[in-house]
Amino acid sequence: xxxxxxxxxxxxxxxxxxxxxxxxxxxxxxxxxxxxxxxxxxxxxxxxxxxxxxxxxxxxxxxx
Ligand SMILES: [Zn+2]
Numbered sequence: 001x002x003x004x005x006x007x008x009x010x011x012x013x014x015x016x017x018x019x020x021x022x023x024x025x026x027x028x029x030x031x032x033x034x035x036x037x038x039x040x041x042x043x044x045x046x047x048x049x050x051x052x053x054x055x056x057x058x059x060x061x062x063x064x
Contacts, residue, residue: 017058019051034058 018033027040028047
C-alpha cells in the first residue's frame with residue numbers, strides 16, 4: 001500500500017525565507033528557513049547584508 005503525502009500542484013513548496021542571524025562569540029551565522037546558510041562572519045553587518053542579498057536573489061517579497 002502506497003499512501004504518500006498528497007501532492008498538490010500549485011501549492012507553494014517554499015515556506016518563505018526567514019533569515020536569522022545567530023551570534024556565537026565574535027562570529028555571526030546567517031541562516032534561512034529555506035536551508036540557506038552562510039559560513040561564520042566576524043561582521044554582523046556582513047552577515048546581514050548577505051542575508052539580504054539572499055532574500056533578493058530568492059525573490060522573496062520584501063516590498064520593493
Ligand atoms: Zn531562503
